[in-house]
Amino acid sequence: EKCGHISLSAPIVRLGDPVTASCTVSQSCSHLEPEPQILWKLGAELLQHRGKQQTQPDGSQQSVITLPSLNSTHTFLHCYLNWSNSLQLLDQAELWAGHPPAMPYNLSCLMNLTTNSLTCQWEPGADTHLPTNFTLKSFKSRGDCQTKEDPIKDCVPADGQSYCSIPRKHLLLYQNMVIWVQAENALGTSLSPQLCLDPMDVVKLEPPTLSALDPNSEVARPRPDCLWLRWEPWKPSFYMNQKCELRYRPQLGEASWAQVGPLPSRTTRYELCGLRAATAYALQMRCIRLHLPGDWSSWSPSLELQTT
Amino acid sequence: PPSVSLPHSFMLKSSEQARRVQAEAMVMQEKLCATHRLCHPEELALLGHSLGIPWASLRSCSSRDLQLLGCLRQLQAGLMLYQGLLQALAGISPALSSSVDLLRLDVADFATTVWQQMEDLGVAPAAQPTLGTVPAFTSAFQRQAGGVLVASHLQDFLELALRALRYLSRP
Numbered sequence: 001e002k003c004g005h006i007s008l009s010a011p012i013v014r015l016g017d018p019v020t021a022s023c024t025v026s027q028s029c030s031h032l033e034p035e036p037q038i039l040w041k042l043g044a045e046l047l048q049h050r051g052k053q054q055t056q057p058d059g060s061q062q063s064v065i066t067l068p069s070l071n072s073t074h075t076f077l078h079c080y081l082n083w084s085n086s087l088q089l090l091d092q093a094e095l096w097a098g099h100p101p102a103m104p105y106n107l108s109c110l111m112n113l114t115t116n117s118l119t120c121q122w123e124p125g126a127d128t129h130l131p132t133n134f135t136l137k138s139f140k141s142r143g144d145c146q147t148k149e150d151p152i153k154d155c156v157p158a159d160g161q162s163y164c165s166i167p168r169k170h171l172l173l174y175q176n177m178v179i180w181v182q183a184e185n186a187l188g189t190s191l192s193p194q195l196c197l198d199p200m201d202v203v204k205l206e207p208p209t210l211s212a213l214d215p216n217s218e219v220a221r222p223r224p225d226c227l228w229l230r231w232e233p234w235k236p237s238f239y240m241n242q243k244c245e246l247r248y249r250p251q252l253g254e255a256s257w258a259q260v261g262p263l264p265s266r267t268t269r270y271e272l273c274g275l276r277a278a279t280a281y282a283l284q285m286r287c288i289r290l291h292l293p294g295d296w297s298s299w300s301p302s303l304e305l306q307t308t
Numbered sequence: 309p310p311s312v313s314l315p316h317s318f319m320l321k322s323s324e325q326a327r328r329v330q331a332e333a334m335v336m337q338e339k340l341c342a343t344h345r346l347c348h349p350e351e352l353a354l355l356g357h358s359l360g361i362p363w364a365s366l367r368s369c370s371s372r373d374l375q376l377l378g379c380l381r382q383l384q385a386g387l388m389l390y391q392g393l394l395q396a397l398a399g400i401s402p403a404l405s406s407s408v409d410l411l412r413l414d415v416a417d418f419a420t421t422v423w424q425q426m427e428d429l430g431v432a433p434a435a436q437p438t439l440g441t442v443p444a445f446t447s448a449f450q451r452q453a454g455g456v457l458v459a460s461h462l463q464d465f466l467e468l469a470l471r472a473l474r475y476l477s478r479p
Contacts, residue, residue, distance in 0.1 A: 116410060142424055168410065173328075173417045174321050175424065200324070239327035291320050 003029035004038075004090025006079050012096040012130065012186040019067045023051070023079035025090060027059040038063035039087060041078040070097045073129035098129030100188030104162075104181040107192045110204040113236035118171055118199045120155075121163035122181045122192060132185040136164040140172045145196035152177065173200050201293035206234040207300035208244060208285050213269060215308065224277035227305045231285055233265040234297070241265070244287040248272065251280040251304060265290075280306045312376055318425050319477045323470060325418045330466045332414055336407045337459040343403045344452045349460035356457045359443045359450060364389045364465055369472035376476065377431050380422055383469055385437045387419035390465070392439030393458045400451040408455065415462070 009020040023038055038061060040047040051063035063079070075095050080087040102125025109120040120136055136155035139148050152171075155164035171177070177199070181192040208231045215222035222228075233242055245261030260272070265287050275281060282302040288294055341347035364386025368378030394412035399405070426432035445451040 143428075168413055171413075171417075172420060173414065174325050174421045175417070198321075200321070239331045240324055292317075292324065 002026065002091070004079050004081065006077065006091045006093040008077075008093050008095070011094065012098070013070055014187060015073065015097040015099060015129065016069045016071060017097070019070050019077075019095060020064065021067070021077055021093065022062055022064045023091065024056070025061045025063075025079075025081060029081070029090070036061060037082040039080040039082055040065050041080060042067065043072065043075045070095060073097050096130055096186070098185070098187065099126070101128055101132050101183035101185055101190045102126045103190045104134065104183050104192040107179070107181055107195055109179060109195065109197060109199075109202050111199040111202050112165075112204055115165070116168035116171075117165040118202075119163055119165040120179060120181075120195075124162050124183065125190075128185055128187070130185040130187065132183055134162065135182045135184070136166070136179065137182055138166065138177050138179040141176050141178050141196065143176065145176050145178050145194075148178070171199050174198060198293075203237070203240075203289065203294055205237055205240075205242070205287060205289065205294060205297040207297040208233045208265065208287055210283060210285055210300055210303040212303065212305055218269065218271075222308055223273060224308045225275045226271055226273040227275060227281060227283070227307060229270050229272065229283065229303065229305065230268050231266065231270070233287060237287075240294075241290040241292075242287040243290045244285050246270075246272070246283060246285045247299070248275075248281050248283040250276065251282050257284075275307050277307050280304060312429050312431060314376070314425065314429075314476055316477070318421075319473055322418070322421055322425075323473045323477075325414070325421060326466045326470050326473065329411065329414045329418055330463050330470075332407065332411045333459045333462045333466070336404065336411055337456065337463075339404055339407055340452060340456050340459065343401065346452055346456045349456050352453050352457050355450075355453050359445070359454060361393065361443055361454060361457055362389060362440070363461055366465060366468045366472065369468055371471065371475050374472065374475060377426075379472055379476075380426050380431070381433065383472075384419055384422040384426065386465055387415050387422065388437050389440050389442075390458065390462050391415045391419060392442045393454075395439065396442040396445060397451050397455050397458065400455050401448065404452075404455065411459075411462075 004023055004025045007022050013019055038051055038053055040051055051065040053063040056062050076092050077095055078092045079090045081090055104122045104125055106123040109118055111118050134157055138152040140150045141147055155166050157164040176196055178194050178196055180194040183190050210229055210231045213228035213230055215228050218228045242265035243262040244265050245259055246263055247257040247259045249255045249257045282304055284299040284302055286297045286299045288296045366382050368375040368382050391412055394408055397408050400408055445454050
């Protein structure tokens with residue numbers, strides 16, 4: 001039989017809420033002294049004269065204490081017996097205080113065409129000081145996401161991470177799905193706003209690959225104000241109709257970018273004229289899905305070419 | 309049913325979806341050639357016949373005699389057939405399994421796209437076609453050779469589908 005035992009109104013409370021605890025000292029343990037004094041410690045602080053001690057019908061001693069406002073997020077409550085002028089620890093209880101989860105926000109998703117997975121990220125909201133689990137939840141839908149079709153397996157992020165990747169086998173491409181984030185801890189649950197999206201409409205498009213063409217193999221007498229180049233789209237997105245933009249500027253000096261577009265997403269030969277002769281240029285290109293929703297890719301790394 | 313027309317968004321998305329599946333079937337074919345030296349589907353016609361590999365028809369999608377509803381149904385049924393065939397190729401070989409899985413998922417999603425469009429138009433058959441009976445490949449070679457044939461015919465099938473979609477997209 002335990003010598004002393006602490007019971008708590010709740011081991012986890014909201015920060016600043018009260019906590020009531022009782023410590024019951026069994027008769028077998030307290031028989032040495034008729035009314036042994038039960039003392040409490042919160043963390044390192046001895047709580048003088050704070051417990052209301054009574055003898056129970058079964059002869060055990062019980063002290064009840066109320067902490068009006070628990071302000072530390074994680075601490076220990078100890079029950080001591082004052083025995084022969086020495087404090088004897090009988091039991092201890094772990095106390096947590098924090099907040100219910102805030103609503104996760106800024107949920108956004110990107111479809112990765114290399115891994116064929118949909119990665120969503122979010123802002124977790126204010127720290128709750130408590131172990132809080134985040135789960136990315138979703139279901140297949142159609143049209144404007146008013147109907148719930150098949151559920152999709154929950155995506156549980158690694159500890160402390162605010163992103164999760166739904167693997168290809170759980171996705172239905174070219175149809176809308178509903179996605180949201182659930183945050184849960186001992187004090188409650190909260191849900192982010194829902195997104196309604198087709199994974200293929202949030203593809204993370206990579207820029208095309210620019211490459212130089214040898215002017216002499218292109219034309220008999222290359223014009224000094226022209227450059228020749230070719231490009232092709234990022235391979236995993238080959239099947240997507242895209243339009244692109246080309247920008248260029250002299251490498252030296254602070255000239256701003258000049259831009260050409262829209263351009264097709266692949267060409268084996270492009271002639272860029274109207275440039276300064278004998279000048280080194282930096283060229284970059286970006287693309288976006290054509291006729292269907294999508295975001296611009298980032299600009300490609302610079303291709304550096306020199307006019308003759 | 310009254311004259312049915314397909315939404316432009318369906319045309320755009322299903323065309324992209326067809327090109328995506330086509331590209332993946334080509335990847336599968338390239339891997340079968342590189343890994344197992346099976347590079348010529350035309351040499352496997354007899355084997356395909358003996359294995360009883362069924363082929364999907366898109367007769368209603370030919371521009372000469374295009375029937376929209378018939379074409380959608382044949383497209384959806386054909387995609388279900390290829391989904392079943394790809395499923396039967398499970399365990400084809402370690403080098404191929406991820407490609408076959410991805411292709412099967414994309415074919416299945418494309419079938420769903422077409423089926424849901426038919427439902428939205430109110431012309432979907434009462435019951436969705438099942439995957440159908442597919443051959444039981446009994447050796448690694450049969451699965452790999454079957455894989456070459458399936459990938460090859462799927463690309464032809466999708467080329468016809470793309471042509472029909474382009475034809476239907478014309479104003």
